[in-house]
Amino acid sequence: MIIAVIVPIFLLLALGYLSVKCQILKKEQVEMVGAFVIKVALPLLFFQFLASKDLHEIWYFEYFAVYTSVTLLLYGFSFWLMRRQFRNTSSHSAVLSLGAAMSNTGLIGTAVLTLLVGQHAMTYTSLVVIIESMILIPMVLILAALGTQYQANLGSLVKSTILMLFKNPLFMGVMLGMACAIFEIRLPIYLDQVFAMIGQTASPLALFAIGGGIVGMSLKYVNLQSSYLVFSSNILMP
Numbered sequence: 001m002i003i004a005v006i007v008p009i010f011l012l013l014a015l016g017y018l019s020v021k022c023q024i025l026k027k028e029q030v031e032m033v034g035a036f037v038i039k040v041a042l043p044l045l046f047f048q049f050l051a052s053k054d055l056h057e058i059w060y061f062e063y064f065a066v067y068t069s070v071t072l073l074l075y076g077f078s079f080w081l082m083r084r085q086f087r088n089t090s091s092h093s094a095v096l097s098l099g100a101a102m103s104n105t106g107l108i109g110t111a112v113l114t115l116l117v118g119q120h121a122m123t124y125t126s127l128v129v130i131i132e133s134m135i136l137i138p139m140v141l142i143l144a145a146l147g148t149q150y151q152a153n154l155g156s157l158v159k160s161t162i163l164m165l166f167k168n169p170l171f172m173g174v175m176l177g178m179a180c181a182i183f184e185i186r187l188p189i190y191l192d193q194v195f196a197m198i199g200q201t202a203s204p205l206a207l208f209a210i211g212g213g214i215v216g217m218s219l220k221y222v223n224l225q226s227s228y229l230v231f232s233s234n235i236l237m238p
Contacts, residue, residue: 005115012204016211030212037206038106043173045110045199046129049122050177051187058123058181068131074232075101075136079143086225090147096225098140100232102132106170107210111203126174133171138162 019025050058078100082093103109105128113121138161145157165171180187187195 005112008115009112009207012207013211013214016208017214018211019208020212020215025212027212027215030209033205034107034209034213037202037209039169041198041202041205042106042110043169044195045173045202046122046126046170047173047177047180048187048192048195048199049119050126050174051180051185052192053123053181054184055178055181058126058178060123060127063124064127064131067128068135070237071101071131071136074237075139078229078232081228082225091144092147094140094143094147096229098136099229101237102136103128103233103237105129105132107206111206114203126177129170129174130178133165133168133174138165 016030020027020030075097078097079093082088082096083090088096105125109128110121110125113125138158141161141164142154142157146154179185186192
């Protein structure tokens with residue numbers, strides 16, 4: 001079971017890597033594939049899946065509460081660690097702590113979970129997108145802005161953050177899908193089929209884009225701070 005899931009993942013990563021390494025595709029073209037996944041395929045995948053369900057099928061309060069609690073706990077501890085122990089500024093601490101408390105939901109998470117549990121993955125990842133989009137990322141942006149602006153207007157920061165959310169296709173795909181489930185609005189059959197077809201490309205294209213994006217990257221240095229961030233996101237959070 002595990003091998004049957006892991007092998008296709010690494011093959012897709014390798015295919016993306018070799019496509020760029022062998023100059024079949026340019027790295028910029030692969031980056032555009034990644035942008036298509038995040039801005040088009042994934043939002044439509046979430047929207048189509050959620051809109052086709054009843055609310056009780058996609059809303060798990062216990063899962064939402066536990067994931068939110070762990071995320072905030074890890075973020076708070078990491079912020080304190082980055083600020084007090086590693087002596088970063090408030091703004092740097094706010095951004096660095098994100099690496100300790102946020103998973104790669106959009107590309108890796110959705111792709112791997114879909115291969116593991118099929119369409120059920122959309123239920124869990126959609127809840128994670130809500131947590132990250134509505135709670136974690138706005139909090140990070142506000143803390144980072146407050147750290148760089150001594151007389152920052154909190155009201156304007158909140159307003160700009162909310163506007164940013166409504167410009168995020170992934171967030172809007174989840175929220176509109178949830179709204180359809182709440183109000184029992186069903187998509188027209190042909191539109192549902194088109195969205196489903198596009199959404200099905202999200203997982204393989206995401207892995208392909210990640211593989212291509214690795215080309216040219218190198219490990220600059222490893223220190224205690226970066227080691228903690230890797231440990232937190234890959235060990236503590238799971």
